[in-house]
Amino acid sequence: MKKIIKKFKELPLSKKIQLSAAVFMTMVFITAIPVYAWFTNQKKAAEMFKVMYPNALYINAAHREDRINFELDGIDVDNTYAERPDGTLLTDGDGKPIKKTKKYYIFSVSGSNANGYILQMAHTNNNLFNYKIYDATQYDYLTGADAPDDTPTDKIVPSGTDTERIIPYTLHADSHNENTIQVVGDEYVDGETSTKYYVRAENTVSSGEYKNVSGNKSYPANTGNKYYTKTYGSNTNVDTYSVPSYWQARVTLQNTEIDGNKQFCKYYILEVSWGSEQDTQEDKETDMIYFSVERTNG
Amino acid sequence: MNDNNLKYNIGELAHASASYPPPPSDKQKESEQNRRKSLVKLIIIGIMLLIVIIVSALSWFTMNTQVESSGMNIKTATLPFDIATKGASIRNTDIMSTSDGKYILNTRNGIYSEGKLGTFENQAGTSGTYYTGDSILLRYDTGASEIGPDDSGELSLYVIPKSDDAMKVKVSLNVVAFAEIEKKDAQGKTVTKVVDGKTVPDTVLVEITDEAAIRTAAANAGNTEVADSASDYVSAANYLKGHIMFFGGRGDTTNETESLRYSYVTPYTTRTISKSITANNEGKAIQVPIYWMWTNTLGQIAFKKNNSLRNGMPVVADMTDAQIAAIPNDPVTDKEKVIQYLKDNKNSVLKDWNDILTGDELLQTLNTNPNPKTISEVVDGLIDNIDNTNNFNRLSECYNAADFLIGTKVAYFMIEVTVEADT
Numbered sequence: 001m002k003k004i005i006k007k008f009k010e011l012p013l014s015k016k017i018q019l020s021a022a023v024f025m026t027m028v029f030i031t032a033i034p035v036y037a038w039f040t041n042q043k044k045a046a047e048m049f050k051v052m053y054p055n056a057l058y059i060n061a062a063h064r065e066d067r068i069n070f071e072l073d074g075i076d077v078d079n080t081y082a083e084r085p086d087g088t089l090l091t092d093g094d095g096k097p098i099k100k101t102k103k104y105y106i107f108s109v110s111g112s113n114a115n116g117y118i119l120q121m122a123h124t125n126n127n128l129f130n131y132k133i134y135d136a137t138q139y140d141y142l143t144g145a146d147a148p149d150d151t152p153t154d155k156i157v158p159s160g161t162d163t164e165r166i167i168p169y170t171l172h173a174d175s176h177n178e179n180t181i182q183v184v185g186d187e188y189v190d191g192e193t194s195t196k197y198y199v200r201a202e203n204t205v206s207s208g209e210y211k212n213v214s215g216n217k218s219y220p221a222n223t224g225n226k227y228y229t230k231t232y233g234s235n236t237n238v239d240t241y242s243v244p245s246y247w248q249a250r251v252t253l254q255n256t257e258i259d260g261n262k263q264f265c266k267y268y269i270l271e272v273s274w275g276s277e278q279d280t281q282e283d284k285e286t287d288m289i290y291f292s293v294e295r296t297n298g
Numbered sequence: 299m300n301d302n303n304l305k306y307n308i309g310e311l312a313h314a315s316a317s318y319p320p321p322p323s324d325k326q327k328e329s330e331q332n333r334r335k336s337l338v339k340l341i342i343i344g345i346m347l348l349i350v351i352i353v354s355a356l357s358w359f360t361m362n363t364q365v366e367s368s369g370m371n372i373k374t375a376t377l378p379f380d381i382a383t384k385g386a387s388i389r390n391t392d393i394m395s396t397s398d399g400k401y402i403l404n405t406r407n408g409i410y411s412e413g414k415l416g417t418f419e420n421q422a423g424t425s426g427t428y429y430t431g432d433s434i435l436l437r438y439d440t441g442a443s444e445i446g447p448d449d450s451g452e453l454s455l456y457v458i459p460k461s462d463d464a465m466k467v468k469v470s471l472n473v474v475a476f477a478e479i480e481k482k483d484a485q486g487k488t489v490t491k492v493v494d495g496k497t498v499p500d501t502v503l504v505e506i507t508d509e510a511a512i513r514t515a516a517a518n519a520g521n522t523e524v525a526d527s528a529s530d531y532v533s534a535a536n537y538l539k540g541h542i543m544f545f546g547g548r549g550d551t552t553n554e555t556e557s558l559r560y561s562y563v564t565p566y567t568t569r570t571i572s573k574s575i576t577a578n579n580e581g582k583a584i585q586v587p588i589y590w591m592w593t594n595t596l597g598q599i600a601f602k603k604n605n606s607l608r609n610g611m612p613v614v615a616d617m618t619d620a621q622i623a624a625i626p627n628d629p630v631t632d633k634e635k636v637i638q639y640l641k642d643n644k645n646s647v648l649k650d651w652n653d654i655l656t657g658d659e660l661l662q663t664l665n666t667n668p669n670p671k672t673i674s675e676v677v678d679g680l681i682d683n684i685d686n687t688n689n690f691n692r693l694s695e696c697y698n699a700a701d702f703l704i705g706t707k708v709a710y711f712m713i714e715v716t717v718e719a720d721t
Contacts, residue, residue, distance in 0.1 A: 027350060043381040045455055045715040046410050047436035048390045048403060051538075052446035054705030260480060260488050260499055261706075 053113040053262050057293045058179040062106035063138070063188055063196055064265060065175040070107050072289065075129075077101075077274050085142055085166040085197065102273040104167045106136060106198045109251075109293050110181060110265035116252040116296045119205070119268070125219035125241040126285035129272050133208055133249070135201040136267040138186065142166070142197055157197050165200045167269060184259035200269045208249030221245040244288075250296065378465055379575075381717050382418065382428035382456040382583055385437030390710065393503060394435075401435055405474070406505055407714060410435045418458055418583040428456060428583055436715070445711075447541070447701050448594035448610065450561070455715055456583040459575055468720035469571040469586055471713065473542050475506045475535035478709030482520040489520075503710065506535035527707075533649075534707035537700035540646030542713070543599075543636070544569060545589040549615065557604040560615045562589055565632055567639040572720050590713060596648075596697040599636050600684045607690050641678045648696035649703060651677050 413431030546564030
């Protein structure tokens with residue numbers, strides 16, 4: 001023992017400090033081990049849960065712009081003329097503008113974490129308009145010539161598309177206040193005011209049908225069914241054209257329509273058309289149209 | 299240690315320096331000085347040793363280890379109980395690495411596994427099969443596969459005493475959030491994999507501990523978008539902790555008077571439970587009832603009594619008019635506890651609560667004379683006056699925004715239960 005002490009004494013100061021520190025740390029570790037043992041002296045249990053992605057559904061104007069941009073007011077059945085996609089008027093053989101009997105309006109249904117939805121349109125029939133809803137596809141450029149060189153073809157309206165089916169829509173600045181979801185491949189840019197082109201599908205939404213209207217027209221709504229009873233109860237003295245017509249479509253989203261963030265955006269075109277009935281109408285009338293969507297699991 | 303020489307030499311050991319030689323003229327004085335110095339050093343060493351001994355002694359106490367001697371046998375017992383779980387299956391086994399058909403969940407906090415199957419009786423004497431172990435995955439029978447606001451459940455947690463002594467256990471609850479990050483290739487396109495014939499995005503699961511963890515995982519996955527929003531992930535994990543509440547028992551959900559219904563009793567707002575187990579229960583599976591709920595709306599927590607603004611059943615019983623008049627009550631009612639929880643945990647329950655008031659309104663409210671208030675006190679005031687539609691709408695927006703962020707950023711969460719002996 002004395003030898004060890006003597007040896008220690010002979011060590012230079014730095015070595016002494018090192019050795020002291022080593023001895024001290026060893027002691028600390030020896031005593032610390034039982035302390036750590038305490039940590040293992042508890043039992044643990046855990047359960048793992050999957051979090052559901054928030055589900056949301058929006059109805060907006062084209063390109064998910066605020067609803068105010070879906071504007072139907074002021075349909076002038078006498079002075080509406082057919083236009084080309086670039087905005088110029090179509091003319092007949094005599095160079096006269098062609099009167100139009102149809103108007104098109106673009107709207108979008110978008111959201112997240114939905115497999116499908118029921119799209120409903122309800123409208124009154126004071127103007128005796130006919131309403132149809134078509135699927136629509138959005139494009140950034142009218143022809144390949146307008147597009148930058150590296151633009152993917154799916155952003156350009158396919159060549160040979162019937163011009164009557166192309167509906168242009170000029171974007172509005174500051175118009176994404178209601179819906180800010182960004183769908184991959186269909187992102188919006190704040191302040192963008194370029195024009196998008198929506199191509200109407202050949203046929204109306206396949207699963208869509210009127211629930212309380214018989215025949216090919218959008219009016220009149222049948223009375224004496226559950227829709228009527230729910231709205232008016234036993235009242236019978238209701239103006240025929242005030243009774244709303246209900247149209248519904250059950251839409252199932254395809255995998256290709258949902259992006260990696262479980263978000264989607266689908267476009268629709270509302271066609272409002274009129275014919276000889278309106279020629280006999282003397283007064284301007286007001287109609288109300290409501291659109292609603294409800295999430296389904298299908 | 300009794301050796302005098304040794305003792306002095308230990309004193310020498312701590313001698314800082316031998317650089318100044320003592321005056322050789324007075325040998326006795328020098329010797330005495332040295333002895334004094336050594337004594338001081340000895341005392342210091344003694345104190346250090348004492349600290350070491352105390353620390354180690356403390357560790358022995360907290361270890362809760364009993365050394366029992368009976369006859370010639372000496373046996374050591376660690377915790378005087380086992381924990382157990384029962385149920386048909388384990389949730390989300392698809393994301394847990396498996397080995398030999400067993401479920402294993404390897405997290406920062408340890409490795410959880412299925413546990414050992416055994417048969418035990420409950421206190422009523424009914425026999426059943428339970429899984430026991432030091433770190434087990436809790437089981438369940440039925441429940442939603444994906445959890446969102448308004449979902450709730452019960453943890454299947456049991457304690458099995460190893461002796462007939464009465465004992466107390468302390469249960470701590472924790473909520474751990476995980477993010478699922480999509481892998482991207484060099485062109486920024488999502489990397490996919492095929493599972494059961496379906497092409498799905500390839501992802502990595504990462505525990506949301508801090509921004510750095512998310513950034514690192516996102517960088518490894520090549521996902522810059524996630525890396526850029528790392529702070530949102532951390533916020534979402536925090537809100538999830540605030541929105542998952544724990545309770546000790548079921549409430550009255552079937553009362554004939556609808557306005558008197560409520561979901562739970564005994565809110566565990568501190569997330570710790572002390573449960574006493576009576577004597578003579580050796581080997582019996584005793585349930586520790588723990589209910590969790592992702593509270594759907596602020597109204598379910600914040601209204602003191604029934605209000606038409608509230609959507610859904612209150613989480614705990616509403617207060618009577620007499621109770622409201624007597625605030626602060628003694629004992630404090632469940633409703634007061636959850637409202638206090640709301641106030642104490644604003645940062646993890648309400649998103650951007652400190653931006654509720656703006657401009658003049660804020661200045662006016664903050665500068666209330668003669669006692670100026672902090673924004674936190676102002677918001678506490680809004681919670682107290684939640685019956686005001688305006689207050690309710692503002693706070694609800696914060697609550698719902700937090701829920702939305704959780705849903706978009708958190709893919710999985712784990713409820714983690716730690717069981718210790720309580721003194």
